[in-house]
Amino acid sequence: MLTAAHRKRLYQLWQEGEAHDARHAARADKRLNITPDTGMFLYQLARARRAMSLLEIGTSNGYSAVWLGLAAQANKGRLQSVDNSAHKTALASAMIDSFGLQQTVSLHTGDAFERLAACDDESVDMLFLDADRSRYAGYWPEIARILAPRGVLVMDNAVSHADECADFRAAVLATHGYLAETYAIGKGQFVILKDL
Template identity: 40%
Template sequence: MFAGISEAMAARMRELEAIDAADRGDGTPHAKRLRQVSPDTGRFLAILAAAAPAGKLVEVGTSAGYSALWLSLACRARGGELATIDRDPDKMALAEETLRRTGTADVVRLVRGDALEALAAMDSLAFAFIDANRDVLLACARCVTDRLVPGGILTADNVISHAHEIPGVVEAILGDPRLDGVVVPIGSGVLLARRRA
């Protein structure tokens, strides 16, 4: 699967995967669904984060903490922690349970509140994963890009599956002269960009 996944983590991942699958098929309202990444996307993000340059790791859109579990593996491999941001109190409660049950609270810090406000207070970002509502995706990407260290990595999910909801956004991010980037057809489509030196 991936080095460093404990039994508790694997069990929680399977549980969240089952909840997510059920949410997608049983009519759970969109705002209440977990809407998490696929296992392949999680693995991909963990590899990218582990290979990022020195600096801080951030995630926008915690949900129940599934992708944070994957990114916690990178934190253990490289040292440091992940700050993961969400404003939904129900999702943050689920994320707290995820961290408690998996023993990952030592490398994952939950940040409650507005993503743009939280990002504006950060600096020296080495890796960022944006899995936020589409209406704030571009603003979050611009805020992150301003704070990326040279060689820093910006990723965003759902850029293929929800392309119709974000017209022009991917093009705007990839057109930023500070970034080199590409859309990777994994999961729901991941935008991957690197801050130029």
């Protein structure tokens, strides 16, 4: 369950992340955390969907994984999160441990496409996409394959980086059986429902 203490701490961590990013110019050194309202949105969706199997592409320092992990824990489910940076996976591991989510969240360092390819058909209830946007369109066939019926995908930065996400959005909107809409939460959330 998401407690008031969790929310207060998550807000403080977001503030610290923003201050950290302001001090670092290189993208690889930034935390690039989602906004707290995006975290709340993800938590609410995961709880409402009763998502048991969650997948995150783009762990960074684990901030979004905490929001998703708390929902997975409340649902008695599991979150897998993958990032291509071993340094960021280590940061995320410390973050996950500090929230007591070690039994709920599995962190992986590696290629996102390989993680997607390893998932069984229709095995993922909810997927959060927040990584290298240039690769999203290539992920779509695998994402469509692994999303469970009534599965939900949320893509961050749909407004802040709309041009970079255009090919992915076009691929999704051209696929039968999926409903998609962009919501003005945080940096813009493109939400896809597998309506089958």
